[in-house]
Amino acid sequence: MSEQHNDQFETRLEKLQKVQEKGYQPYLTSFDRKDEVQAILTLDPGTYSDTMKLAVAGRIRAKRMMGKAGFLQIEDDTGRMQFYVRRDDEGIDFDIVKALDLGDIVGLTGFPFLTQTGEKTIHATSVVLLAKCLRPLPVVKEADGKVFDAFTNKEQRYRMRYVDLIVNPEVRQTFILRSRIIAYVRSFLQNEGYLEVETPMMQTIPGGATARPFVTHHNALDMQLFLRIAPELYLKRLLVGGFPKVFEVNRNFRNEGISYKHNPEFTMLEVYQAYGSMNSMMELCERLVTGACMEVHGTLKIPYGDETIDLTAPWERLGYFESIEKFGKVTLDAGMDRKMAIDAAVAAGHAAHLFKECRSVWDVADVLFDETVEPNLIQPVMITKYPKEISPLARSNPEDPRFVDRFEPYVAGREIGNAFSELNDPFDQKARFQEQVALREAGDEEGGYMDLDYVRALEYGMPPAGGMGIGIDRLVMLLTNSHSIRDTILFPLMRPEEGEADD
The missing domain is CATH 2.40.50.140 (Nucleic acid-binding proteins)
Structure with missing residues (x-):
């Protein structure tokens, strides 16, 4: 002070x-x-x-x-x-x-x-x-209502959100719109016949995504638990149990870095449809996002930064490797090894140091996608044809098993969701889990775990299904013209200020 x-x-x-x-x-x-x-x-x-x-x-x-x-x-x-x-x-x-x-x-x-x-x-x-x-x-300029003085510091505004809300009406409006968007999502899915459910936030095995979890301990049971990284495997257990359509608006926790588009605690929508597929999820995604946009803006053409985003469906479809070839000018193939992939990238003009941590062609592709593709995906596009190796829960494409039936919607240069035709073969699923375990044992902290109970659930039979996750925070970023995910989370995680407790 x-x-x-x-x-x-x-x-x-x-x-x-x-x-x-x-x-x-x-x-x-x-x-x-x-x-x-x-x-x-x-x-x-x-x-x-x-x-x-x-x-x-x-x-x-x-x-x-x-x-x-x-x-x-x-x-x-x-x-x-x-x-x-x-x-x-x-x-x-x-x-x-x-x-x-x-x-x-x-x-x-x-x-x-x-x-x-x-x-x-x-x-x-x-x-x-x-x-x-x-x-x-904080003192407020009368001319435009913007905060000056020490409160122009974004970090302080996030730490002291209660003050930010007092002096900046536009911040309050962002969170009013967030509430309206979430209410619309729930209403939309309930009208489509989906049942809203709740699944555990503390799990014995973290699954449903590739991420490093937060670890905690239950004293009474003397057992290690993980804060969930995704509710996916529990929601699909409900498909096994006979619910045909389920969804959850859930809090997830991933022990990873913080950036303008990542917060360790975030809100996701996950939705699953028995007898559905990637294609039914693609259509559902377009209708849900465009409906939410119409709900809060009354138009499908909205400003985002210096761009005007047109959410009118149908959105463009573009293959994963095709997008790398289009924007990164690198032709990759699932049959390449690590060296071949790096050589192809360097020959196309990409700096070799970008790939020093890569262990496979998939790692090289991931770097190229992040560096060259993602920033160019401004208008809405569905990225499809993902490699099997980076999609451990998706069904293989019957025409080319090296790839899976999966898509990710991108808008304004960032992914807002992930969806696929669900894998319901217990033998294939167990083999995928084993591959993830091998990665973890080789030192990959984001490698997955073996979930034998989930395999057992699949052995009782899960119908063919489509599943989708949409990042609520990122959807709100898009629909409120917010650059940082912290602008859409009331109390984002912050490092404590030095001497904060005494101030």
Whole structure:
């Protein structure tokens, strides 16, 4: 905390103590808030009367005192409005009013009138301090509403989201839209006949994705557990059990890096359809995303950064290796070994150091895709024909078993989901698990585990199925024109500030 903020904190604390010395309780238990600012602002001035009784609560965002009277600007969750306060009015404790600071939460009653300049205002008949704001709010530019001062620091805004929400209405709007998007997703799937379910967040075997898990311990059972990296294997167990369509909006945890598009704790939608396939999921994906876009924007052409994204279906289809050849100018083949793949990439002009950690042609392809393909996938596209080696849970393509029936939707330069025709052959699945275990034993921390119970479930018979995961945070990024995933998560994971506990 800066020296200036320390001084202001002490000044506000002194005001609080003086109020308490007068016998006033500055932290009340409730207030009968009957009216919202926006509803009052829509009233016809012709209906105004001094017999109207309005009750509003909110934060003080501006204060102007002029001798025996003054004006307070109050903000609630619907908007801002001006209040007029006069010393001589019965029911007004003017000393309390003068002691109020910007940011204080107050409750006011009164009646509406128009000022000489025509501004809609409420003449206050009572003012009650509901909660004292001891720390000064960041200064806000009046011209465009953007924060300056120390609060331009994005890290601080993420750490102190409660302050960010107070001073930046556009941030509140992002999370209002997030709620609407998730509500739409649930409603859409329920109308399609999908059942919403819940699956374990603590698992004995982390599965359903390739990722490094968080590890915890259950004391009573004295056993190691993992926070889930995906709910997939549990949801598919439900297909075995007879549910034809299931979905879950779930929190996942992956012990990996943090970036503008990755947070260790994130929200996913996973959906599974018995007797479906990659193709049914592709069609479902397009309808769900375009429907969510129409729900919050009313159009399928939306701004994202400097681009205009057109989500109109159908989206382009492009093969995985085809995309690398198109954007990376490298022709790869599933039959190549590591050296052949690296030589082909270097011959096409790519720096050799990019591939020093690669162990196979698939690793080389993954690097080339991240470096050359992904940034160019601005308009929506379905990337298809993924190699079997990097798709341990997807069904092999019957025409070319080296590849699987899988797609990933990309928009605005990033993947927003993953889907495929599900593998329901227990023998093939067990062999895929064994390959993942071998990778783990060779030192790959993201290598998968053997889940014999899931294999046993498949041995009871799982119908052919389509499955899909969509990153809710990334979908919200797209539909709210947010560059960073942290802008769509209320409380993203942050490294603690030095001395934070003492501040």
